[in-house]
Amino acid sequence: MAFARPHLDENARERAAAPGKGAQAPAPAQRKALGDIGNLVGPFNTRCNVGKENAKKAANVKSDAVQAANHAGPLTRRAAAAQGLTIDGNGGWGNTKVRSVVPRGKDAETTSAAPEPAAAKASSKIPTGRSMSALLQSRSEAAAAAAEIKPQPQSPMPDIDSEDKGNELAASEYVADIFSYYKRVEPQYRVSPTYMSRQTDINDNMRAILIDWLVEVHYKFRLMPETLFLTTNIIDRFLECKRVSRRNLQLVGVTAMLIASKYEEIWAPEVKDFVYISDEAYNREQILNMEKCMLNTLSFNLTVPTPFNFLSRFLKAAGAAKDTLVVAYATYLVELAMLDYAMLKYSYSMLAAAAVFTANKALSRSPHLPHSLKRHAGFTEDGLLPCAVALADLHRSAPAASLRTVYKKYSHTQYGRVSIMQDTPAF
Structure with missing residues (x-):
């Protein structure tokens, strides 16, 4: 038998619970809502x-x-x-996360937004984010404005090679790059001013005696000035790397001059000439063996800056390249410094710049460091002052020194007799 399901009014329960409509039936007790669902x-x-x-x-x-x-x-x-x-x-x-009801796209333009409470408006005024680059740029601009930093425009480098445009031997197109390279590699080939402390059988006085004798040999062979300064550079670099006995120190000297002559001179002296000049203290085989040893120790690096390279450039920058007296005076000061082991604490470029500065002041050419020399040398007058004072002291003490070869050499007329000048600059 099938029973018909009685018709139930789904709204009867709500009407019964609503006040003021018909009989008031007691509403069934509601289940207490759970707070965790x-x-x-x-x-x-x-x-x-x-x-x-x-x-x-x-x-x-x-x-x-x-x-x-x-x-x-x-x-x-x-x-x-x-x-x-x-x-x-x-x-x-x-x-679950409630979906956003904020309209997007075109619907957002047509939908009227409800008025926001005052608290919501206040909280909505949050500054938008800024990129890190914009933040750093604004901070740097603020710091620059606060400190009032105004970069000073640097004056252009004076052109000292314009007169040599037509002289192929002057290499005016490359000379600036050449001396820029010399300045850059100068620290690489500079010897330590304390290297003599590692020698056990020789000292700085023996080095001075050797170089003083080589100045005389250089003068008798009538070699180029570049050869003398390269000889001294080779000696110092080799003694910094190798310990040499007192007996072989002169052998190192004559071999260094042989190497420098082959590098700088057109007609270099032969090995037999150095055997003769050393009074046959060493034979041909010994000189050639020492030549191999020295070249291997120095890794055949002979294209190095010397004081004479910088001196010729700085004389030109000071406008004194054609002033024979200034040239002789500055060269004399550099050769005096070449004998003094204590002068190794100054770089070759500083030594050359200080020599030009001292010569100009001693001969009343310029009481201050010329602007062109300052730019090309890269030194200030205050920076050159200690080296210039040391050079002036060497000039004053040269007449009474025990090693007088350089002093006698520059007392000749062909060098303007600059060594016997008594007027030394007062710094």
Whole structure:
């Protein structure tokens, strides 16, 4: 037998619960809502929302919480929908994320936005983010403006090679690059001013005696000035690397001059000439063996800056390249410094610049360091002053020194007799 299912009115329960309509039947007891399944709307477990849109949502949640506080008993989602409350924001643990109801695209332009509360407007005024590069640039500009930094325009490098444009031997197109290279590699080939402390059988006085004798040999062979300065450079670089006995020190000297002569001279002296000049203290085989040893020790690096390279350039920068007296005086000071081991603490470029500065001042050519020399040498007058004072002291003590070869050499007329001049500059 089939029984017909009685017709049930699905709204009967709500009409019975509504006040003022017919008989008042007692409403069935509602089940207490659970707080951990997300079916309550209220201010509990409210998360912090940051941003303009989330600030608006937080304000709506706050207004909903006020209405929910006036409602007696727990407020379910159905009851909240009946009262027109907004269910938004993030609930407690276990709730799903509520989809955003903010219109996008063209719908956002036609939808009228609800007025925001004052608190939401205040919280929405959050400065937009800035990139790190823009932030650093603004800070640097502010610091520069505060310190009033105004870069000074540097004057152009004086052109000292314009007169040699038609002289192929002057290499005016490359000379600036050549001396730029010399300045760059100068520290690489500079010897330590304390290398003699590692020698056990020789000292700085023996070095001075050797170089003084080589100046005389150089003068008798009528060699170029570049050969003498390269000879001294080879000796110092070799003694810095190898320990040499007192017996072989002169052998190192004559071999260094042989190597420098082959490099600089058109007609270099032969090995037999150095055997003769050393009074046959060493034979041909010994000189050739020492030549191999020295070249291997120096890795065949012979294209190195010397004081004479810088001296010729700085004389030209000072406008004194054609002043024979200034040239002789400056060269005399550099050769005096070549014998003094203590002068190794100054670089070759500083030594040459200080010699030109001292010669100009001693001969009353210029009391101050010329601007062109300052730019090309890269030194200031105050920076050259200690070296210039040391050179002036060497000039004053040269007549009474025990090693007088350089002094006698520059007392000849062909050098302007600059060594016997008594007028030394006072710094």
